Amino acid sequence: MIKEILADLVRIDSVSSRSNAEIVGYLESRCDAMGLITRRFPYVDDHGIEKINLVALSADVPEVELALVGHTDTVPYDPNWSEATNLTERGGKLYGRGACDTKGFIAAVLTATENIKPNKPFALVFTADEEIGLVGAKRLAQARPLRVRYSIVGEPTSLRPIRAGKGYSLAEVIVKGREAHSAYPALGASAVFRAARLINRLESIATQLKQDQHAAFDPPFTTLNIGLIHGGSAKNVLAGECRFTLEWRPIPTQPSEHVLELLNAAIAEEVKADPDFRCEVDASRQDTGFETSPDSPLVRLLEQATGNEAGTVAFGTEAAQMMKLGSEAVVIGPGDIREAHRTGEFVPVDELERCAEVLRECIAQLCSR
Numbered sequence: 001m002i003k004e005i006l007a008d009l010v011r012i013d014s015v016s017s018r019s020n021a022e023i024v025g026y027l028e029s030r031c032d033a034m035g036l037i038t039r040r041f042p043y044v045d046d047h048g049i050e051k052i053n054l055v056a057l058s059a060d061v062p063e064v065e066l067a068l069v070g071h072t073d074t075v076p077y078d079p080n081w082s083e084a085t086n087l088t089e090r091g092g093k094l095y096g097r098g099a100c101d102t103k104g105f106i107a108a109v110l111t112a113t114e115n116i117k118p119n120k121p122f123a124l125v126f127t128a129d130e131e132i133g134l135v136g137a138k139r140l141a142q143a144r145p146l147r148v149r150y151s152i153v154g155e156p157t158s159l160r161p162i163r164a165g166k167g168y169s170l171a172e173v174i175v176k177g178r179e180a181h182s183a184y185p186a187l188g189a190s191a192v193f194r195a196a197r198l199i200n201r202l203e204s205i206a207t208q209l210k211q212d213q214h215a216a217f218d219p220p221f222t223t224l225n226i227g228l229i230h231g232g233s234a235k236n237v238l239a240g241e242c243r244f245t246l247e248w249r250p251i252p253t254q255p256s257e258h259v260l261e262l263l264n265a266a267i268a269e270e271v272k273a274d275p276d277f278r279c280e281v282d283a284s285r286q287d288t289g290f291e292t293s294p295d296s297p298l299v300r301l302l303e304q305a306t307g308n309e310a311g312t313v314a315f316g317t318e319a320a321q322m323m324k325l326g327s328e329a330v331v332i333g334p335g336d337i338r339e340a341h342r343t344g345e346f347v348p349v350d351e352l353e354r355c356a357e358v359l360r361e362c363i364a365q366l367c368s369r
């Protein structure tokens with residue numbers, strides 16, 4: 001049963017670049033058949049393509065006790081991978097794009113909610129565009145279609161409850177110089193030299209950030225990376241411009257702006273030393289982290305149901321958006337995140353089936369009291 005649902009989900013190509021209307025149509029008809037009230041929250045993405053967040057409610061109420069949240073989109077796949085949209089079982093594993101991230105969890109949700117009639121209302125939340133920056137969940141957090149007490153957010157964690165996650169922030173830094181013939185450096189100013197000085201300061205900031213520790217994480221502090229740099233136009237020209245991307249993953253107890261403030265202070269220092277220093281900062285992402293107390297009834301329940309101690313992750317999830325809907329959130333799902341996003345992605349059958357049981361138990365415990 002659960003395998004058939006997963007096979008249906010994997011058959012529908014829902015790579016983030018495409019519209020997720022087809023998979024939402026499938027989920028909607030399954031939810032309708034279960035007697036849930038479905039609501040679509042459509043939007044048009046940056047490429048003019050229709051995307052839909054789907055909310056299915058067990059009762060027509062503004063606040064639910066529990067929300068089960070899964071994203072409908074997947075990362076792209078190699079067209080030569082024949083199993084990508086054709087779920088294949090081999091050695092206790094189910095192979096296919098999204099089997100692990102996160103269609104396995106969605107199949108478990110649909111299985112767990114079949115034929116249940118809890119006292120308190122619950123919701124199923126299916127989002128779009130998670131893989132390209134949590135776009136659908138952010139839209140939903142803004143629209144606030146409902147309030148939620150507890151959220152279980154699907155991501156492959158090998159059924160380990162994840163009660164906290166780091167945030168994710170990104171900025172493009174554009175350092176300006178003045179082009180000149182490299183034989184006469186006094187006639188210009190090299191943007192590359194300027195960027196190098198600023199990057200030196202950022203390396204010191206990365207060291208300084210280690211002071212502010214959050215013991216639940218590995219590593220237990222905000223990390224910072226400059227993953228891309230590009231500058232100059234020719235070997236014998238002083239670079240007119242040098243741009244680099246600064247990425248940081250703040251611990252949830254530290255506001256995302258903290259690193260931006262340190263960056264701006266570093267720029268101010270550069271300006272003090274070189275009044276001609278010019279630089280622009282385009283901060284494009286500020287995804288907050290999330291943290292649910294280890295004492296939360298949801299954390300306790302999931303620890304008990306899975307036999308796994310709660311942990312933390314250093315990557316972004318939709319849990320932060322669910323927190324904005326008023327909920328305590330935990331991330332959990334079948335499959336290993338290290339198997340996701342690659343050819344040969346799979347979910348172990350036993351974990352998949354176990355996930356449905358765990359979810360069923362959570363609904364029974366949280367929604368029947």
Ligand SMILES: [Zn+2]
Nearest residue numbers: 071101102155
């Ligand atoms: Zn995912």
